[in-house]
Structure formats: structure tokens, C-alpha cells
Amino acid sequence: MQNFINQLSTVLETKYILTQDEDKAPYLTDWRKRFTGKALAVLLPGNAAEVANIVKLCAASQVAIVPQGGHTGFCGGATPDNSGKQVILNLKRMNQIREIDSANQTITLEAGCILQAVQEKAAVQGFLFPLSLGAEGSCMIGGNLATNAGGTNVLRYGNARDLCLGLEVVTAKGEIWNGVKGLRKDNTGYDLRDLFIGSEGTLGIITAAVMKLYPLPISQWTTLVACETIAFSIALLNLFQKRATSLLTGFEMMTQESLELNEKHFPQMTNPLQGKPPFTVLIELSDHESEDHVRQLLETILEEAFESGLIIDAVIASNLSQANAFWHMREHITLAQAEEGANLKHDITIPLSSLDCFIKETDALMRTKFPGVRIINFGHLGDGNLHYNIAPPLGTDPKIFNEINEKPIHELVYAQVERCNGSISAEHGVGQLKLDGLRAHKGEVAHELMKTLKRALDPQNILNPHKVVSI
Ligand SMILES: Cc1cc2nc3c(=O)[nH]c(=O)nc-3n(C[C@H](O)[C@H](O)[C@H](O)COP(=O)(O)OP(=O)(O)OC[C@H]3O[C@@H](n4cnc5c(N)ncnc54)[C@H](O)[C@@H]3O)c2cc1C
The missing domain is CATH 3.30.70.2740 (Alpha-Beta Plaits)
Known part of the structure; x- marks a missing residue:
């Protein structure tokens, strides 16, 4: 394998080829500390051409590649196996925003951009980049697309797939597919972009993307409400969908037990609602009109909800810091669980x-x-x-x-x-965690079609093998 490492140094500066144990260690264990693997090397390419050359070398030497972004995924997709023969390809150096196109309302960026940095960059230009999730300070756009991430704004703006217009991808042969187009309509045959989104690094390596932007709302109102049953929470959602339509941008639910766990580990996060309600719902309305309009609408809907018995208490955030405190309460449940110790996630x-x-x-x-x-x-x-x-x-x-x-x-x-005709993975993907359950869940026909795609696009099985599907 020394020969392979030597070859790598012809396509990547040696300082970006990490082979020492202490240098590789930060890349080997997932966020939940559930999976730890070994790696021959951790590679840190700086552009798509370097990624393509690395893939060509790996293909020639039959070395498997584990693409990695912020390594915040919950399914072990970015963690290598224990063989020590795989390389990790971490894209963090590829963090350039190539363009913000105001007229087209799009942002073109490299896969290693940190999600929060993208939101901030868009905001400076007066735009909203709506993808938002608890790990946004460290997860990366490439990882978001590879997992088709969801988060708190899906209700209004959709998931990562819905926000993506174009991709640049390095294929398993080491070719660069340039699909960097900001088109909202393009019916030219099979949708290659959609194939790579959500494929968790098993079909290609995403190196850049064109994402949609939206006008930045000028007013946002956030409220916490108490419901006695989940049925009332759903009826409340339907009421908001009917009355607030597209102004409804967040609707999150937390049970009493999850908030008790929060308070145990983060005592400053107390629920402002009276008497520990069984279900606490966080609702956010956003508007591009005046502050008053959305505030009045929110109050009217809440009054109606009180009168019809759907809610028993409500607190409207009176300022931005209180609204942020409500959101932190919701986002800290995952962190409280991590503090509490191992748990079984669904x-x-x-x-x-x-x-x-x-x-x-x-x-x-x-x-x-x-x-x-x-x-x-x-x-x-x-x-x-x-x-x-x-x-x-x-x-x-x-x-x-x-x-x-x-x-x-x-x-x-x-x-x-x-x-209930649901899904075993809503937004976190499959990775290695749900590999075994996928066949039964998808059914034989869908599972075989997925394997056919994998064989066609990665016949040597070098891209993140034994994640999502095994061939
Ligand atoms: C506190 C917390 C809260 C979270 N909340 C949410 C949430 O609300 N919604 C949600 O959907 N997820 C959530 N997650 C999970 C996680 O943040 C997302 O899955 C995120 O999209 C992963 O991005 P990443 O850059 O960390 O990817 P990684 O974990 O590095 O990788 C994830 C998968 O994508 C592949 N991959 C990474 N980059 C590329 C690339 N450039 N090309 C091809 N494949 C690639 C990897 O091989 C792996 O299979 C949360 C995680 C944490 C820790």
C-alpha cells in the first residue's frame, strides 16, 4: 500500500494526505460515537480535479473511498469499515462560494461549505437559504445533499433535494459530470441530479451544487403552545395550514418526557408553558409584509384554537432572543440525549x-x-x-x-x-446503520433496482461500499 500512497502524492500535496494515527483519529468516529473505523489515509482535496484524480487512482488500485463532510450524520455513512484499507475523502477544503446570482435567486457553492456559513453569506445579500438543522455549525452542503437532509424548514421550503437545482459530481470512473445549472425546468431525460442526491456517497462524489435562495422574511413570530393530545396537535397543524398557508414555516413537537430530559441536562431550558403539558408545539410564522400583519394572524389563529379546545396554553415570543430560546429548547433535545448516554433512535x-x-x-x-x-x-x-x-x-x-x-x-x-405505511428513515438516511433493514422495507423490486443502479454507476464497488445497499 506504500506504493499507492506514493502515487497519491502525485495528485495531492503530501500535507493533505494524512497517514499518521493521531492525524487520522478525528475522522474515524461518528458524531454519536456509535461507529469507529480504520483508514489507510485521510485525503483532503482542494478541488474537483484533485477529487477526480484521486478516484482514478483508487479505481486502479481497488481502494474503496468513504466521502466525508462534517461527519455529523446519524447512520455511520461517513465512517470507514475496520479493514484499514479504505480512504476517507473529506471535502472540508472545498469551501468556496462560487457565485450568488441575485436575478436567478441561486447560490453556486462547493461541497465543503459549512451550512451555517452559507446561510450567513446568503443573509448578507438579503436572501434566505432555508436549509436549517441542529448540526448546521459543522455539517456541509455535500453531506446535506448526499443525505437529502431535512431539518426545521421542510414544511415550507422542502428538503435538500427540493432546494437543489444543479450538481457537479465526480463519478466512480473519476470523470467530472458538470451539471452546474440553475434551471427550474429541465426535462432532458433521466434526472441524474436526483440520483446522486440522497445516495450517501455510494454513486458519486458531490463536489459543487447550485441551490435555491429565497427573499429574507422581514418578520417572524414564534410561539409555544400546549396540547393535551397528539390528535389536537395535528388538528392545530391543519388549522395553521388552512389559515396561515405559506406563512407557516415551522411546526415542531416535543413530548413532556423529551423536555424533562432537556431540563435535566440543560437546567436553563425550562418550558415556559404551565404545568408540563403532554405535547408542546413550537410554531413559527414568517412574512415579507409588516410585523403587525403576521402577529395579528397568529393571535387570531391561537384564539380560535383556544376556543375549539385544541390548545390549553400559549406563549408568544416577545423578542428575537426569546424566539431563539424556544428553538434552542427544541434543538437541545438531541444534545440532551447524547449527554444522557446511549439510546435507540428511530x-x-x-x-x-x-x-x-x-x-x-x-x-x-x-x-x-x-x-x-x-x-x-x-x-x-x-x-x-x-x-x-x-x-x-x-x-x-x-x-x-x-x-x-x-x-x-x-x-x-x-x-x-x-x-402505518411510513418510512424507516425520514431524513437521516441509511448508511451502515439501516443497511440490513432496507431490503424488507423497500421490497424486493425496489431493492433490486437500487442494486442495479449501484452496479451500473460503480461496477467496482469502490464508492462507500456496504452503505445503503450491498452488491
Ligand atoms: C445535533 C444534530 C442535529 C441534527 N439534525 C438533523 C435534522 O434536523 N435533519 C437532518 O436531516 N439531519 C440532522 N442531523 C444529521 C446530519 O447533520 C445530517 O445528516 C447532515 O446532512 C450530514 O452532513 P455532513 O456534512 O455532516 O455529512 P457526513 O456525516 O460527513 O456524511 C453523511 C453521508 O453523506 C456522504 N457524503 C458526505 N459528503 C459527501 C459528498 N460531498 N459527496 C458524496 N457523499 C458525501 C457520506 O459518505 C455519508 O454517507 C443532525 C445531526 C446532529 C449532530
């Missing part, structure tokens, strides 16, 4: 019409079969997306609990998901 979507039934039935089954477990259920309710996570009973060693119960708990949740 990132699922259920049609809204079945969600009430799903939660009631699954909660009851879970509490009967696994007494004492804590159900940390929260998520992007507006998208039907729940993070239905299970923490071990208090006083139980999480490692031992999970070893015994991981399989049956996943089986219980996923059987319920199938019964």
Missing part, C-alpha cells in the same frame, strides 16, 4: 392521518414489553417526521440494556411503521 415518517394511532399504539406496546423505558419522542410534526427514540429505564446501564433490547425494540417500532 427517525421515521408516518402519514399525518395515521400518526395519532401510531403513537398511541406504539407507546402502549413499548411500555408493556419494555417496562420503565423512556420514550423521547419529538420531531418535525409538520412533515409527519418523528424522532421516536427510546432511552433505557433510569438506573439501568444503557450499554447492557441496548445489547439485550436493541433488536426487539427496533423490530417493534419498524413493524408499526410498516403497518
